Amino acid sequence: MKIEEKASISIMKIICVSIILVLISGIGVMAVSPSLNDVKIVLQNGYELSTITSKTKVSEILEEKNIVLTEDEKAIPELDEEIASGDTIKIVKKTEQEVQIAKISDEGTKTSLEDLLDNYTQITEKIVKEEVSIPFETITRESGSGTESSNRVIQEGQDGIKEMTYKVKYQKDVEIEKTLLSEEIIKEPVDKIVQINKITSRSASTIRTAAETAEQTGETITCKVTAYCPCSKCCGKSNGITASGTVATAGRTVAASSKYPLGTKLNIGGHIYVVEDRGGAVTGNKIDMFVNSHSEALAWGVRYLPVSVVE
Ligand SMILES: [Zn+2]
Structure with a gap:
């Protein structure tokens, strides 16, 4: 013992x-x-590996040991976490739920990208041309030589055609945007010319009175309204004095044919103007509106507006 x-x-x-x-x-x-850490790594198959490392981040430690995680594996603690000496990193299989969530999030990105491409290809642009008719104007010519009161049509009027070019965007065949690119007059309207014979004497027919004009008061007709400025392109001269002797004033002065005596007040598209000027091209139902600059005249373009005489 x-x-x-x-x-x-x-x-x-x-x-x-x-x-x-x-x-x-x-x-x-x-x-x-003192900076070295003693870390144990337990692999999924149960294999244990002890290591001394200067790293503290899980991902860096695994990288240092050439351990690569497969799609269905994860590390505990997680890859971006820091660990201390004596800690253990476990490589485990992800649960089925975790694998599925990962797959869904992958598919989610794919789907949204496909949707994006899909929507992108579904937006189509087309150049669309549309034809719009331009109404003709009626011009009257007076003839003092007639023996009876009769109107004769010298020329039949014909509507013109204007081609409007649009850029139209469609998404799934639905129009979502329409932009006017240009407009081109394909066919100018042809004026209807009517000759009016009057029994009255020449002097009475050529001098039109305000009373005669007053008959037209209230009657609304459509006129071709253009714009002009005092520049040489528009007028050939630029002193700004109208045919009636007034200083041309934007918002008031318009040029009209002899159908309207100087001084006649016209309601053009809801605004009141005064016929103060004449023009070689201003015939029939044409009205030229005075504006201050050439760019304004160009911006105005050609408009067809309701016009009536104001008393
Ligand atoms: Zn001009």
Whole structure:
């Protein structure tokens, strides 16, 4: 028994000494390199790997050990987490739910991209041309030589044609945008010319009175309304004095044919203007409106507006 006791005591001593040695050596290692971490990595198949690393981030430790995660694997703690010495990184299989969520989010991005491309291809642009008719004007010519009161049509009127070019955007065959690109007169309207014979004497027929004009009061006709400015392109001269001797004023002065005596007030599209000017091209139902600049005249273009005489 004594021998056995002695033996066990000596075994105990050896064990104690070795534990102390291990502890001392451990402390020694820690004292020499305090920044190194002792990390255990447990792989999915159960294989354990102990490693000393200077890294603390899970992803960096795995990279250092050339451990690549497959699509259905994950690390605990997660890749972007920091760990300390003595910690364990476990590589585990993702649950079926996690795998599915990952797949759905992948498919989600694919679907939205396809949708985007789909919508993109469904927007189509077409150049569309539309023809619009331009109403003809009626011009009256007076002839003082007639013996009876009769109107004769010298020339039949014909509507003109204007081609409007639009850029139209369609999405799934539905028009979503329409932009006017240009308009071109394909066919100018042909004026209807009517000759009026009057029994009245020449002097009476050529001098039209305000009373005669008053008969037209209230009657609304459509006139071709253009615009002009004092520039040489529009007038050939630029002193700004009208045929009636007034200073041409934008918003008031219009040029009209002799059908309207100077001084006649006209309601053109809801605004009141005064016939103060004449023009070589201003015949029949044409009206030329005075504006301040050539750019305004160009911007005005050609408009067909209701016109009536105001008393
Ligand atoms: Zn001009």
